[in-house]
Amino acid sequence: MSEAPKIQINHLTKIYFKKHKAVTALKDINLSINDGEFVCLLGPSGCGKTTLLRILAGLEKPSAGEFHIRRTSKDRPLQSMIFQEKGVIPWLTVEENVAFGLKMRHMPKTTIKQQTDYYLEKVGLKEFRKLYPSEISGGMKQRVSIARAFANDPEILLMDEPFAALDEQNKFILQEELLTIWSETKKTVLFITHSIDEALLLSDRIVLMSTQPGQIVREKMIDVPRPRKVEAIRSNPEMEKEFVDIWEHLQTAVEKARQS
Amino acid sequence: MATKVEEIYMENSIAVEEQMWRKGRRRQQLKHMLTVASPVCLLVLWEVLSRTNIIDARFFPPPTEIIGTFxxxxxxxxxxxxxxxxxxxxxxxxxxxxxxxxxxxxxxxxxxxxxxxxxxxxxxxxxxxxxxxxxxxxxxxxxxxxxxxxxxxxxxxxxxxxxxxxxxxxxxxxxxxxxxxxxxxxxxxxxxxxxxxxxxxxxxxxxxxxxxxxxxxxxxxxxxxxxxxxxxxxxxxxxxxxxxxxxxxxxxxxxxxxxxxxxxxxxxxxxxxxx
CATH class of the missing domain: 1.10.3720.10 (MetI-like)
Known part of the structure; x- marks a missing residue:
């Protein structure tokens, strides 16, 4: 890996200031992510992982520090985000939602049609293209969200607990589907979750965060070969050990936060 | 033998559900009727009270006469x-x-x-x-x-x-x-x-x-x-x-x-x- 990292984060800090009181949401975050790497940010709620993602998504500004996302093509957007369950726009049809990013960037009509069709097919929503989000299930909505982000063809993908609101079965199905689509494009992904299982299944590397102040405390490489399946990860004794290890870490982090 | 019992059970179940469905539909029809009934009742009451001079027909002429005037x-x-x-x-x-x-x-x-x-x-x-x-x-x-x-x-x-x-x-x-x-x-x-x-x-x-x-x-x-x-x-x-x-x-x-x-x-x- 002689190439420069795809995402480089240096000394990123975010402080919320309210009524003469400063709360440190993120403290001195340093992280570099390679091209094509799937990284999960794992931490208890309130550890600032969403804040970090929102900063990278351009929705919030850091108080100090900087980040850089390496560009390979001028026509590509820097990043696209897959939001939590409610991120599908209710007044646009499935098709319009998937085409949203391309339309906002005023791409040529044929490109929009091509990309939209391709990813609608990929997530199995071709026959539902004319429906509104209120007419489809939660799992299908998240498929729309995934298709929208991939169709936009960004440099990197950001995912903010996209499967947190789904039931267990749907979650497994969508996780595997995401991996399939991802393996075709090999995009760099930064994925937020509080589920250890999810992180073990999806990532090349897990970045563990602790709360108050939110900072990176440990990193873990997960070198299970791909393609991965839910059953395989579940029955892998190596992964069981990793699970317990991460769980112990999270427990101490939560307890420390409680005492302070 | 067992299949016969099963069949009877199935038929009964369908009959029960059909009855429920009919009941539901009747309730729906009742709702529609009530919606139409309220203005009709008011008009009939008005007509009767006005015709029988219980309310003053000069101030509240019967609806049928108003329609005629219309x-x-x-x-x-x-x-x-x-x-x-x-x-x-x-x-x-x-x-x-x-x-x-x-x-x-x-x-x-x-x-x-x-x-x-x-x-x-x-x-x-x-x-x-x-x-x-x-x-x-x-x-x-x-x-x-x-x-x-x-x-x-x-x-x-x-x-x-x-x-x-x-x-x-x-x-x-x-x-x-x-x-x-x-x-x-x-x-x-x-x-x-x-x-x-x-x-x-x-x-x-x-x-x-x-x-x-x-x-x-x-x-x-x-x-x-x-x-x-x-x-x-x-x-x-x-x-x-x-x-x-x-x-x-x-x-x-x-x-x-x-x-x-x-x-x-x-x-x-x-x-x-x-x-």
């Missing part, structure tokens, strides 16, 4: 002249109020400084009844159709402005995040996010405005007009032609109902994503 007035063609001119004023005034209200409301909803600047003005001007300003409107615009339209526009404007601004301001923040993250610029943001997002609440405001327009036209035509439904009601009242007056009142009520249905249909067309 046909007589309709035959002379006079009624349609009044109706036409009132409709012209209502629709003109309605559009004159609604269109600027939507524009200002959207801008107020989208840009906070604009909202803070105009909000106190809207709040302070809203409680002033436009009808109270009728004399001044008449001085400026004369006894023309336009002065009626201005009066209606003034009353319709406020509920629509307030609802439109609230509609935009209350769009869920996550959609704004999505728009920003996917690079929506101002024009696209306006047409793809702000306008459709505000539409449901905005249409509620327009529905309210429609009712206010009807309330206003009658009063406005009583003051400075030589034609229209309001004028008809007022002159009939002064001449003690109460049957004619009731024809006017019922027509207004009919139009209120009709416009409500029309807007309800418009709602279905404009917001197909809501069920």
């Amino acid at each position: 046909f007589k007035m309709a035959a002379s063609g006079d009624l349609f002249n009044h109706l036409g001119i009132s409709l012209y004023r209502i629709i003109g005034g309605f559009l004159l109020g609604v269109i600027p209200a939507i524009l200002l409301g959207l801008i107020m909803g989208m840009y906070r400084p604009v909202r803070y600047f105009f909000q106190p003005l809207v709040m302070a001007l809203m409680p002033i009844p436009t009808l109270a300003l009728m004399p001044i409107i008449l001085i400026i615009f004369g006894i023309s159709d336009f002065s009626k339209m201005i009066t209606i526009a003034g009353s319709v404007f406020f509920p629509v402005v307030i609802n439109t601004a609230a509609g935009v301001a209350n769009i869920d923040g996550i959609y704004l995040d999505v728009a920003k993250n996917y690079g929506a610029k101002s024009k696209d943001f306006f047409f793809k996010i702000a306008l459709p997002g505000a539409l449901p609440v905005m249409l509620e405001g327009i529905q309210m405005g429609q009712a206010i327009a009807l309330l206003t036209i009658v009063a406005a035509e009583m003051m400075g007009a030589h034609s229209g439904i309001g004028y008809l009601i007022w002159t009939s009242y002064k001449a003690f032609l109460l049957q004619q007056m009731y024809v006017g009142l019922i027509l207004i009520s009919f139009f209120g109902y009709f416009f409500s249905l029309l807007l309800r249909m418009l709602q279905k067309v404009l917001i197909p994503w809501k069920k």
Whole structure:
């Protein structure tokens, strides 16, 4: 890996200031992510992982520090985000939602049609293209969200607990589907979750965060070969050990936060 | 043997569910009947009380007689002249109020400084009844159709402005995040996010405005007009032609109902994503 990292984060800090009181949401975050790497940010709620993602998504500004996302093509957007369950726009049809990013960037009509069709097919929503989000299930909505982000063809993908609101079965199905689509494009992904299982299944590397102040405390490489399946990860004794290890870490982090 | 028992069970289950379904449908029919029944009951009660002189037939002529009067007035063609001119004023005034209200409301909803600047003005001007300003409107615009339209526009404007601004301001923040993250610029943001997002609440405001327009036209035509439904009601009242007056009142009520249905249909067309 002689190439420069795809995402480089240096000394990123975010402080919320309210009524003469400063709360440190993120403290001195340093992280570099390679091209094509799937990284999960794992931490208890309130550890600032969403804040970090929102900063990278351009929705919030850091108080100090900087980040850089390496560009390979001028026509590509820097990043696209897959939001939590409610991120599908209710007044646009499935098709319009998937085409949203391309339309906002005023791409040529044929490109929009091509990309939209391709990813609608990929997530199995071709026959539902004319429906509104209120007419489809939660799992299908998240498929729309995934298709929208991939169709936009960004440099990197950001995912903010996209499967947190789904039931267990749907979650497994969508996780595997995401991996399939991802393996075709090999995009760099930064994925937020509080589920250890999810992180073990999806990532090349897990970045563990602790709360108050939110900072990176440990990193873990997960070198299970791909393609991965839910059953395989579940029955892998190596992964069981990793699970317990991460769980112990999270427990101490939560307890420390409680005492302070 | 076992299959036979099973069959019987199946048949029974279907019969039970069929009965439930029939019951449900009957309940549905009852609901429809009740909806139709309320105005019919009122009219029948009115008719009976009036015919039996329990209530004074001079002030409350029986509905059948009012209908007769309606046909007589309709035959002379006079009624349609009044109706036409009132409709012209209502629709003109309605559009004159609604269109600027939507524009200002959207801008107020989208840009906070604009909202803070105009909000106190809207709040302070809203409680002033436009009808109270009728004399001044008449001085400026004369006894023309336009002065009626201005009066209606003034009353319709406020509920629509307030609802439109609230509609935009209350769009869920996550959609704004999505728009920003996917690079929506101002024009696209306006047409793809702000306008459709505000539409449901905005249409509620327009529905309210429609009712206010009807309330206003009658009063406005009583003051400075030589034609229209309001004028008809007022002159009939002064001449003690109460049957004619009731024809006017019922027509207004009919139009209120009709416009409500029309807007309800418009709602279905404009917001197909809501069920």
